[in-house]
Amino acid sequence: MSVVGHAPPPFFKRGPAPLVRLVFFVSLSLILLVADLRFHTLEWARLAVATVAWPLQRITWLPIDAAGDVGSYLARQSTLLKENEELRRRQLGTANLLLRQQHLEQENKRLRALLDMRARLPVEGRIAEILYAARDPFSRRVIIDKGMQQGISAGQAVVDDVGIIGQVVRVFPLTAEVLLLTDKDQAIPVEVQRNGLRAVLAGAGSGMMELRFLAANAEVQIGDILVTSGLDGVYLPGLPVAKVVKIDRDSAYSFARITCSPLAGVERHGLALVLGARTALPPQPDDVPAAEEPSRGKRVKKKVR
Amino acid sequence: MQPTHASRRILLPVRNWFIVVTLFLALLLNLIPFGRLPGIPDWVALVLAFWCVHQPLKVGMAAGFVLGLAMDVADASVMGQHALAYVLLAFAAAGLSRRVLWFPLSQQALHVLPLFLGMQLVMMVARMVSGAEFPGVLWFLSSFTAALLWHPVTYLLLIPQFRPEDKDVHRPI
Numbered sequence A: 001m002s003v004v005g006h007a008p009p010p011f012f013k014r015g016p017a018p019l020v021r022l023v024f025f026v027s028l029s030l031i032l033l034v035a036d037l038r039f040h041t042l043e044w045a046r047l048a049v050a051t052v053a054w055p056l057q058r059i060t061w062l063p064i065d066a067a068g069d070v071g072s073y074l075a076r077q078s079t080l081l082k083e084n085e086e087l088r089r090r091q092l093g094t095a096n097l098l099l100r101q102q103h104l105e106q107e108n109k110r111l112r113a114l115l116d117m118r119a120r121l122p123v124e125g126r127i128a129e130i131l132y133a134a135r136d137p138f139s140r141r142v143i144i145d146k147g148m149q150q151g152i153s154a155g156q157a158v159v160d161d162v163g164i165i166g167q168v169v170r171v172f173p174l175t176a177e178v179l180l181l182t183d184k185d186q187a188i189p190v191e192v193q194r195n196g197l198r199a200v201l202a203g204a205g206s207g208m209m210e211l212r213f214l215a216a217n218a219e220v221q222i223g224d225i226l227v228t229s230g231l232d233g234v235y236l237p238g239l240p241v242a243k244v245v246k247i248d249r250d251s252a253y254s255f256a257r258i259t260c261s262p263l264a265g266v267e268r269h270g271l272a273l274v275l276g277a278r279t280a281l282p283p284q285p286d287d288v289p290a291a292e293e294p295s296r297g298k299r300v301k302k303k304v305r
Numbered sequence B: 001m002q003p004t005h006a007s008r009r010i011l012l013p014v015r016n017w018f019i020v021v022t023l024f025l026a027l028l029l030n031l032i033p034f035g036r037l038p039g040i041p042d043w044v045a046l047v048l049a050f051w052c053v054h055q056p057l058k059v060g061m062a063a064g065f066v067l068g069l070a071m072d073v074a075d076a077s078v079m080g081q082h083a084l085a086y087v088l089l090a091f092a093a094a095g096l097s098r099r100v101l102w103f104p105l106s107q108q109a110l111h112v113l114p115l116f117l118g119m120q121l122v123m124m125v126a127r128m129v130s131g132a133e134f135p136g137v138l139w140f141l142s143s144f145t146a147a148l149l150w151h152p153v154t155y156l157l158l159i160p161q162f163r164p165e166d167k168d169v170h171r172p173i
Helices: A018-039 A043-060 A062-073 A077-115 B016-031 B043-054 B061-075 B081-100 B105-128 B137-148 B150-161
Strands: A125-133 A141-144 A157-159 A164-171 A176-180 A187-192 A198-205 A208-212 A225-228 A240-248 A257-262 A271-275
Touching: A018 B061, A018 B081, A043 A062, A043 B016, A043 B061, A141 A164, A187 A240, A208 A240, B016 B043, B016 B061, B043 B061, B043 B081, B043 B105, B043 B150, B061 B081, B081 B105, B105 B137, B105 B150, B137 B150
Parallel strands: none
Antiparallel strands: A125 A141, A125 A271, A141 A176, A157 A164, A157 A271, A164 A176, A187 A198, A187 A225, A198 A208, A208 A257, A225 A240, A240 A257
């Protein structure tokens, strides 16, 4: 096309028109969005990129780590003394329970054996440090410093010293993502500790949670403690989750609006305990006589044949 | 056509490696875990918009797409969210490049502010149609911070292109 030795100047070669390129990249992004949101098929790509980018990410934590170190170095002695005092007091307060726990566990095992019930499996935990909150402003996630290498798998429950924080949703080689309870997508089956009323607790955004699908006259009071019911097969039963703070019984709606605040320091950062994957599933429906089966409630059914 | 900002200097041609390095540094800055602190600018969007305005033939939507994917992984957000927003930002910034460089820097910042806000709006729409929660009005503060940073970032990124001023009375420019 061109005269020998005279290539056309580069500003004439611009490739496809900008609008064509825009349509191409936008449709590509939209395909990715739909593939990730609807079908969750891009986890492998995410894992690959995250693994490659891990050293970079570690470097970028340095300023925050340094700031934390300086902050703790400058922490005044009085603050530390006060904290020490507080911790000692709490330890003494729980010593009574701790000392008797072993005894109670033995007794519980014996009683369960007497009643011919399945023994509750002891659950091991793994202490992890919450590194930081994920930057994504649309969901509530934190990153912990244990991952695939330490045997963390998606679906494990994460607790702190007071109650449940959330659930591991994504695992990378050295880190894992925990979806907090207050996220809008997170639901957890609970029961009211006072009377055993079962319900589903879901995140409501802005650090609160909502007890869904309870009738307007349901027997819930302000101040009730909600604990996990264990019906989902993910969370162990009896772990404290939330406290009822506000009940709005409007007879115009068939459901009550019950707002709860989490008990654990869901939005605080520190150490957390990743509970082992729960393997004890409810007995098979085929093996148990139908009369013993509760007719209501969500059950985890798993076919093992 | 030369950019006629306050320095009135004729710029040297940009080096490709410098563009790559600055985009990479912006990505690193974005990876610093500030959590949900409001007002932290999106450095990648800022630097990308800068290069799309100043070098629309070298940096464009392909760069925006790749950087967006990297941010999606780093942010633990949905794949394609940042990619979509950055591609649209790159397109708009490249379209603006003929016009915006004739203005002084403060007015340039006013020109790019709607681009950043639009980018955040695109991200918000992409997430909220899928049922995510509203991140709060304060989240949009980061666009304003980015627009405020347009002035210093312009000088910072153009430093390698500045030439020493030689006063020559016989030359018209």
